Amino acid sequence: MKYPVYLNALRAFEASARHQSFSAAATELNVTPAAVGQQVRGLEEWLGTPLFYRSGTGTSRLMPTDTAQRALPDIRAGFDKLSIGLERLKQASTGGALTVTVSPAFAAKWLMPRIDRFHQAYPQTDLRLDTNLKALDFLASGIDVGVRYGSGDWPGLAAIKLADEEIYPVCSPSYLKRHGPFVDPAALAGHTLIHDLSMQNHPGFQTWRSWLDAAGFPSVQSERGLQINNSAAVLQAAIDNQGIALGRSVMMREDLTVGRLVRLFETISSPSKLAYYIVYRPECAELPRVAAFREWLMSEVN
Incomplete structure (x- = not known):
């Protein structure tokens, strides 16, 4: 049986569901709400059955x-398969960009000082960095691979431990x-x-309070001080003589080595309960550029 091409309508239906x-789906798909509604209605007419009903009056x-x-799980799985197929076609050549997501601090303190070695090993692969503190949807955001800091459990993503970490004052x-x-x-008082x-x-994230308690000094006050929401800026503040930082060993390895x-x-x-992980969609594990970047990251910590 031959089916008409309704990929745009299926995408509009999935996003609307x-x-x-319709409005939120239109924003995601970068079209108008009217266009989304028209695509869904066209799909309903072809199927001969409604796909939505409105809940309540006036909403x-x-x-x-x-x-x-x-039907939605199969449709979503189908879009995932299409995305993978397109990715395989895109990566069949040695060119093109690899999109990597990391935190701004990890990019500044760990990745960027080493990235030239990746370019030397894979000169045909352009790297596109997405530095974001938020956990992005890899499929929706076009992310190939990333490095995340946490306990190793992110729904829908495979995770391989990259590096453990120790926490201590600097x-x-x-x-x-x-x-x-x-x-x-x-003496920190x-x-x-x-x-x-x-x-x-x-x-699981270490704070001054938890570190002092674990070290056996619960009487030392820790609540006051300079508060910063970026790990790289925390270390820079310490380098600039602003005080004493509770640093993360992976982030500050170079600063310690050169004496900053x-x-x-x-x-x-004080080993951290959290660690750094290489993360990617399981179905993309063997895509050439994902595998290459994963292997390069592991070589950098060994």
């Missing part, structure tokens, strides 16, 4: 019919010379503590 709104919220609800050499020595964490708020709502920062209390070890 997901958002329960524009769309509710898919039972028939539509049953300051600039000049700050240490002027205010030190810091024999133990009790009265100093400006620089707080990293970039993942403050994640239950010094570690305090080296005998106190």
